Amino acid sequence: MKAIWNGAIGFGLVNIPVKIYSATETTKLDLDMLDKSDYSNIRFKRVNESTGKEVKWENIVKGYLMDDKYIILDEDDYEAASPEKSRILSIDQFVKEEEVDSVYFENPYYLEPQKNGENAYRLLLKALSKTEMAGIGTFVLRESEAIGMIRPYNDDILVLNRLRFAQEIRDYSDLKIPPKKAPKPTELKMAVNLIEQLSQDFDPTMYKDSYSDELMKIIKQKAKGKTVKSKKIEPVEDGKVVDLMAQLKASLQNSKSKNAS
Structure with missing residues (x-):
């Protein structure tokens, strides 16, 4: 596995050097997109809008459009926006895991202790298991800030679950939810x-x-x-x-x- 983040967990005044690895992999079939006329493979190119020429990955930069002008960002800019959070996931609070609604959960990641961090890693793992708590903090992952919830997994390893921010959860008030009428x-x-x-x-x-x-x-x-031949499935009758x-x-x-x- 390839690490996607290299930094430390801040546990009080204790820093635990760790690496983050994706804990999941897809089981979906890898289907290619083809041209219907001759089944040729479709290739996507990164094309310069002005010249129409293909651009190599190493020549691609990112920018923000402001007042009809692009402000170009580089790696130093991303880290300068929050240098501490780019390297440290500092635990701000401890909560009961069941208090975190599943609507906030995104992706799970494995945390691996680095050299000289093994004892502190094991200490945090056992302390969270004993208290049945999870640690919550923020950090920067892939050029964006994320909420991380650290918890024990099978009493063997610490897992970090990426959480959504509250403002990312959509309001459902415009949906047609049944009125609060008690069932029979x-x-x-x-x-x-x-x-x-x-x-x-x-x-x-x-x-x-x-x-x-x-x-x-x-x-x-x-x-x-x-x-x-596919099996015929009876359609769901709406409004019946x-x-x-x-x-x-x-x-x-x-x-x-x-x-x-």
């Missing part, structure tokens, strides 16, 4: 029973990216010249009044049948 007691009771029947400890290994596997089967079939009690009863019965088998 009998329907609520059956819904609770259904939830209890399907309740179990979370096991992430139960879930696989089966769509990519099925898509690969189709690709292999088409490679052999076979015709692929449903019998909630009947659906809940059927769901409970189906759940019982699965548990019995």
